[in-house]
Amino acid sequence: MTLFESLRHNRRAAIGAMLFLGILLAVLPFTVGSMMGNSWLRILDFALLYIMLALGLNIVVGFAGLLDLGYIAFYAVGAYFYALLASPHFGLHLPVWLIIPGGAMLAGLFGIILGAPTLRLRGDYLAIVTLGFGEIVRIFMNNLNAPINITNGPQGISGIDPINMGGVTLAKPIEFVGITIPSLHAYYYLFLGLALLIVFVSIRLEDSRIGRAWVAIREDEIAAKACGINTRNIKLLAFAMGASFGGVAGGLFAGFQGFVSPESFSLMESVMVLCMVVLGGMGNIPGVILGGILLTLLPEAFRHGAGPVQMALFGKILLDPEALRMLAFGLALIVVMLYRPAGLWPSSTRRREFKGEGA
Amino acid sequence: MKPISAALSRDHLAMTNTSPLLIVEGLRVAYGGIQAVRGITFHVNSGEMVALIGANGAGKTSTLKALARLLDAAGGSVRYAGKEIVGLPPHQLVGQGIALVPEGRGVFPRMSIAENLLMGAYCRSDKAEIARDVDYVYGLLPRLKERAQQLAGTLSGGEQQMLAIGRALMSRPKLLLLDEPSMGLAPIMVQKVFEVIQTVAREGMTTLLVEQNAKLALEVSSRAYVMESGEITLTDDSVKLLADPKVRAAYLGE
Numbered sequence: 001m002t003l004f005e006s007l008r009h010n011r012r013a014a015i016g017a018m019l020f021l022g023i024l025l026a027v028l029p030f031t032v033g034s035m036m037g038n039s040w041l042r043i044l045d046f047a048l049l050y051i052m053l054a055l056g057l058n059i060v061v062g063f064a065g066l067l068d069l070g071y072i073a074f075y076a077v078g079a080y081f082y083a084l085l086a087s088p089h090f091g092l093h094l095p096v097w098l099i100i101p102g103g104a105m106l107a108g109l110f111g112i113i114l115g116a117p118t119l120r121l122r123g124d125y126l127a128i129v130t131l132g133f134g135e136i137v138r139i140f141m142n143n144l145n146a147p148i149n150i151t152n153g154p155q156g157i158s159g160i161d162p163i164n165m166g167g168v169t170l171a172k173p174i175e176f177v178g179i180t181i182p183s184l185h186a187y188y189y190l191f192l193g194l195a196l197l198i199v200f201v202s203i204r205l206e207d208s209r210i211g212r213a214w215v216a217i218r219e220d221e222i223a224a225k226a227c228g229i230n231t232r233n234i235k236l237l238a239f240a241m242g243a244s245f246g247g248v249a250g251g252l253f254a255g256f257q258g259f260v261s262p263e264s265f266s267l268m269e270s271v272m273v274l275c276m277v278v279l280g281g282m283g284n285i286p287g288v289i290l291g292g293i294l295l296t297l298l299p300e301a302f303r304h305g306a307g308p309v310q311m312a313l314f315g316k317i318l319l320d321p322e323a324l325r326m327l328a329f330g331l332a333l334i335v336v337m338l339y340r341p342a343g344l345w346p347s348s349t350r351r352r353e354f355k356g357e358g359a
Numbered sequence: 360m361k362p363i364s365a366a367l368s369r370d371h372l373a374m375t376n377t378s379p380l381l382i383v384e385g386l387r388v389a390y391g392g393i394q395a396v397r398g399i400t401f402h403v404n405s406g407e408m409v410a411l412i413g414a415n416g417a418g419k420t421s422t423l424k425a426l427a428r429l430l431d432a433a434g435g436s437v438r439y440a441g442k443e444i445v446g447l448p449p450h451q452l453v454g455q456g457i458a459l460v461p462e463g464r465g466v467f468p469r470m471s472i473a474e475n476l477l478m479g480a481y482c483r484s485d486k487a488e489i490a491r492d493v494d495y496v497y498g499l500l501p502r503l504k505e506r507a508q509q510l511a512g513t514l515s516g517g518e519q520q521m522l523a524i525g526r527a528l529m530s531r532p533k534l535l536l537l538d539e540p541s542m543g544l545a546p547i548m549v550q551k552v553f554e555v556i557q558t559v560a561r562e563g564m565t566t567l568l569v570e571q572n573a574k575l576a577l578e579v580s581s582r583a584y585v586m587e588s589g590e591i592t593l594t595d596d597s598v599k600l601l602a603d604p605k606v607r608a609a610y611l612g613e
Binding site: 209212213215216219220222223224225226227228229230231232 | 427429448449450451452453454458459460461465466467468469470474477478479481482523526527530
């Protein structure tokens with residue numbers, strides 16, 4: 001962490017670190033793919049989607065301090081937007097460059113729809129309303145198959161068009177200057193690119209007037225008003241920005257998965273994304289990214305590893321890996337909150353505050 | 360509604376030469392069915408410090424919140440620099456030159472002192488002037504300068520109150536609204552906070568001070584209004600009110 005902060009002051013070291021990170025991220029799918037197989041490559045792709053989600057929720061929860069328990073609804077909006085406009089369900093096959101930005105905008109609009117009635121709410125009350133909102137969206141997806149079949153109900157929508165850019169579909173291996181890029185790798189690069197874009201936007205927002213206004217509202221709303229901040233618009237903007245990131249991730253998810261159903265957007269998913277933000281370090285972008293990576297990879301590692309390890313140790317499976325996974329996950333959360341209450345990688349301000357240091 | 364001239368003559372405006380910056384007429388504030396402020400009328404002249412004193416629950420803070428547009432007025436008019444401000448959204452008031460120091464140390468605890476001050480200049484974009492004003496505030500409050508990078512939440516109550524005043528000044532207000540600056544502070548800190556308020560007032564800042572500590576408020580202000588159950592019951596020069604036996608009995612504990 002101190003290493004990270006020292007990089008800010010040393011230009012050459014910073015460029016070197018960026019270069020190293022860039023090469024690492026570029027070769028990662030090939031190393032993971034050849035060493036650990038395709039299932040881990042898929043997990044890696046999902047980790048990038050979750051990073052986008054966590055960064056989106058971080059704007060609402062981390063920056064503006066508005067507790068949102070229904071964030072996955074915006075992911076659902078983006079995913080269903082893509083699914084409805086690029087699948088045999090309605091026979092529509094619109095191009096990706098229309099659907100993804102469109103999904104982001106629609107999700108942003110949903111963010112405002114959620115934000116507008118909750119402007120006066122904070123903390124517990126806001127959490128309950130947002131939780132309800134998330135469930136409403138999911139239940140709508142579940143039941144909008146009658147009288148007119150829009151969402152195809154619990155069966156979900158299948159056969160969704162894979163992401164197709166400029167006539168090149170990511171569903172099949174791509175030949176590119178003599179190198180064959182398999183489908184999962186191609187998705188990885190696309191997701192990585194968009195995740196980096198979202199990281200960049202997040203960093204710029206944090207340093208902007210809007211970012212400072214969000215923090216001011218989080219700290220003291222009345223004082224923020226007294227400073228001349230239009231708290232209503234700035235809060236709505238937080239909801240809209242956060243939601244639009246979720247909408248982008250949702251669209252990518254639909255194209256990647258080829259199938260969406262309401263099941264993917266349960267309350268548990270909202271809680272997971274919130275855990276990524278809180279565990280990683282609320283309001284701190286590198287922390288949130290770390291939270292997203294850890295909470296995607298570790299449960300999967302447990303799922304894949306718990307069975308074989310028990311077989312090797314005891315000769316049989318004593319505990320169901322799935323049950324064990326949730327147990328370990330809960331335990332990990334408690335331990336982190338006890339020993340690192342500000343998150344694994346908190347912002348320097350929060351770290352100072354939790355240690356009770358002055359300067 | 361009463362004509363302005365009638366309201367002003369009742370406030371013996373004739374005695375002062377300066378023009379009123381703030382004219383409040385028949386202001387009413389209600390929480391549901393309960394009237395907290397029952398049609399009060401007062402004014403603040405340019406360059407003077409006016410105190411609004413009274414017991415707990417008299418409606419002082421409700422009045423101030425309505426002026427700062429944090430609460431909706433149930434009726435009446437508030438004219439600032441000749442313009443009606445009752446319908447304006449709160450964030451626009453700062454741009455117009457009205458700055459509120461909220462009740463109970465409204466600082467941003469997880470921002471540094473320097474960041475808190477810069478938030479006060481949120482509506483301004485003149486960087487060089489902002490830097491000059493930061494220096495001015497540090498000159499006024501040297502204790503804050505020593506700790507510019509410290510988190511505001513780690514300051515003592517009195518220092519937070521001073522920071523809140525400094526932050527309000529950063530918007531270059533023409534009218535400063537102070538809500539109970541002595542609240543919850545140790546007596547020694549109250550003295551220090553009031554010294555700062557007096558310094559600011561002496562430099563010509565038009566100030567409306569809402570305060571439960573009647574003695575202090577009357578000592579620093581030039582005129583005062585006494586509020587009781589949502590109404591203004593008494594008004595005079597602060598010196599005269601300090602000597603008034605009724606005020607002494609009711610508010611100064613004699």
